[in-house]
Amino acid sequence: MNRGADQKIDTLVKQDPNFDSFRTGHYNEIAENPSTLFNFFYNNNDIFGFISPEDEKTLDEYSLKYVNRTFYATFGSMAAVAFIDKVVMRYAFPNFRIKSFRAPIFLMKYIGIPFLSFGLCKEYFCQDIDDAFRETAEKYNFNFDDYNKAMDILDRANRAGRLEELLEKGPNFDWSTVPGGRPSF
8 A cells, every 4th residue: 555655645635725825825936026017917907997998909919019020030130140140151262161160050040149139129129018018017116015906816716616618718708607706996
């Protein structure tokens, strides 16, 4: 008979199955950085509705700008390297060859330069996007009370056993089937 001599059974028994332990532990993790707390509300705004639709639309546009800028900088630099490598160097310097270190040079050209381009674009050409997110985060200034309100919404769905459905459907979730309905604040 296996008695679990090598297992920590008492830690399994002492785990708190309540939603409150998740609430406090999760807040402690995300409260270390205010932008992480804001991102929590921004990513789940379809459920919570704490951020106005105008601000959410503006942030969505800025997110799309960020993706576009970094994508074009990364793959544009990769295309530029390929053009210089395959066209310019082939015709400008037809006899130029580096015989040793072929793999590191290839990796530096086709992976290192696009990563460098991505980093430079993110750091210098996306400052307006960072400023917009920072200003919006300062405007809403979410705190522990707001976090508790959001967790009450999730807790009510969790007690009804429909948390996954809430997270999946978002604003289309049917609150009439949950005892007590959606918490009002």
